[in-house]
Amino acid sequence: MTDSVKSLPLTLMPDAILQMQTQIVDDVTSVETQSLIDQMFVTMKVEHGVGLAATQIGLSLRLAVIDADGQKFTLINPVIIKKSDERITFPEGCLSIPGKEFEIIRHEKIVVRYLDRTGKTCKIKLKGFLAVVFQHEIDHLDGIVIAHRYKEQADLRRDLNL
């Protein structure tokens, strides 16, 4: 990554693009997609995020980057293929909702299938914080932000006595 890669302006709530389903990425190894991924990593770093979805820079694509727990991931067309019954609750922030945190209930363990930036199919088992970050970013790709999740989980919080 070179210094010439510029960070991109963030899309903030209630921008409509944050609330839309995104499109499959089918040109993973194209110059455009590769330079977009570089720009997303730079933007995430500049904004001090642990994850950034394409919708957060105004693009309707199933693409997100993550830098959490000392590990970097590029998630292209990710799908959660397994979810544990055990739950984890964590105060989550979002670059698109500055200054706010929401206690979101997530699956404690998940298995995700995705393409990495070389187009290789990957399958990864995650738990705890990394599982939370992956679920947060994959929610973005389905047009769901934490403010929606929080509202939707009112009954679940009551059932779990939270």
Ligand SMILES: [Zn+2]
């Ligand atoms: Zn977010």
